Amino acid sequence: MAKMNMLQAINDALRIAMQADPNMLVFGEDVGHFGGVFRATSGLQETFGRERCFNTPLTEQGIAGFANGLASAGMTPVAEIQFADYIFPAFDQIVNESAKFRYRSGNEFNVGGLTFRTPYGGGIAGGHYHSQSPEAYFTGTPGLKVVVPRNPEQAKGLLLAAIRDPNPVIFFEPKKLYRASVGEVPEGDYQTPLSRAEIVKSGEHITVLAWGAQVDVLMDAAKMAEKEGISCEVIDLRTLAPWDVETVAESVRKTGRLLINHEAPLTGGFAGEVAATIQQECFLYLESPISRVCGLDTPYPLCHEKEYMPDALKTFEAIKASINY
């Protein structure tokens, strides 16, 4: 075990995967010698050379298309999109191409080796364009896996699993936690399985669900609720597509209640999908409506960021409302 922050854990995962797989390439804007604007790729060019870790020109469309081409020809590209807000120029290449390579060709071709890494989320005074959580645009696209870690140990294990998964994966990294989240991380090579949710804390009265940086928010809210005698079961979904329905459904059958929290706007957010599915699975067990604590239906703001965020206090209030329904 070693103490690492999330960036170091990601860097460690990339290094281990590159060592094991000579076909793996790491590239994106500023990721070369500089190590990326957040330094997730620090030192990789020094170790593996400019052919395997390099700066690309400033074109997300180019990066994604290039990555698709590499993967279709048997390589393992790990492409960085500097901020998730800037993934949209690559949208066509990702949702129409990465996601559909295998299906449209009858598996004559696929881009299974492909991973996109990108920092997402707010809480860093970035305003819109440095704070968005665009996961739902991708969970709505069959053919992609969408993964979000919440701490360094998970980031390393999930990233190694994502890189080795035979499907294209988008790996959203909560940039708010890059340096803030520090923890013990196993030193060697290990994988945290995709599509499996984690019960972070077990409880009796309500299941509260999130992913990435919002899991900490749930933990804070659960502590507040505890003081009022409410026991929360906290679940980290970890993989959003395809997601672990069974673990969530089982928990809700036990607690009878569900709250989902995410930073992206409420309308069209992934919470809606979870709510609809769990309602279907657990209808007769539910004791109150499934509730959602999410971002507002506005673009991500700057000066009212604190008010906008689905924070612990709002979550706590929603937990009480659900219990007292």
Add this chain to the structure above:
Amino acid sequence: MTDATRSKQSQRVEHRVNFIDGNALDIPILKILQADGTTYDGAVEPIIDKTLALKIYDTCVFTRVLDDRMLGAQRQGRISFYMTCTGEEASVIGSAAALDDGDVILAQYREHAALRYRGFTTEQFMNQMFSNELDLGKGRQMPIHYGCNALNYQTISSPLATQIPQATGVGYALKMQGKRNLAICYFGEGAASEGDFHAGLNMAAVSGAPVIFFCRNNGYAISTPTEEQYAGDGIASRGVGYGMHTIRIDGNDMLAVLAATQQARAYAIEHHAPVLIEAMTYRLGAHSSSDDPSGYRSREEEGQWREHDPVQRFKLWLVNKGWLTEAEDTQLYQDYREEILAQVKVAEKIPAPALEQLIEDVLDTPTPALKQQLAQLKQHISQYPKSYPKLSGRG
């Protein structure tokens, strides 16, 4: 469509394989003003009188002082973020000075000097940077994302290069409306790698939109040097490829920038056609207040570029002309330092926009869902006023 934009193809025929070398284009660079403030022999000066020259210089000094002070304010934690124009003042101000007030500016983010030239007040700059209730952008974007309809300066958007095809649309609109105006679009050599750059230039060339595409080729895109950004003869060669009037200029030479932009403007309006200007310059400062250039370039390199300081070079020209004295220059810096400091203190005390503004402008009117979300939020804040201090004590 005009003759200027009609497509044509060379009729020259060959019977042997003969590739054109990708580096065969050899685009010259326009230089008018020398380092000592005199002009090159045979150089043709732009149209410039004392009033214009002093207005340009005033904007240079304002921009230098603003950049210096606001970077300081960022380090003190008074604002969250900043980006400077330092080193590129001649490119931005020289081009802005060649325009008509009715020309629409679509900038990338490092061109606040052009907005100042148009008349944006110190107070307006501060209100934006402090996200207070007087900010025209209602506190929604990070510092430096200015915009002002009255001054024909479209609001900055962070996703790079999105303004380039938009500028083509604006230029075409101005043409359709029968105005003798154009759009000017600023971007970096990094942004010129985006698909939007190619889409925007091609659309402009084909549709005959009066647009000046102004590339600030300042050597770096964050840490990425130009050698890793593009191959071939700079960005100017792309303009040639799209069949567009193109020029490369010394971007640290105020007179060269002014002359080229004046003529580009006349041509674009006259012929309903786009023009590409590539200004060779250097980003003297860090990319932004979040960046540390020592990780990717040397102090020596920066030092060499300091010797090409565009503001200093232009100042020497003014002094040589007898239009500016050292004493006046010192006074100008002094006055702006005081004014900016004073305005910082005012702006940071002005409260944040009201919470209601959070749900405005998503659509023309707030949706029922948004109104409900706002009501819930207000109720929640009134329950926990101490946890949301920015808005406590306000409606």
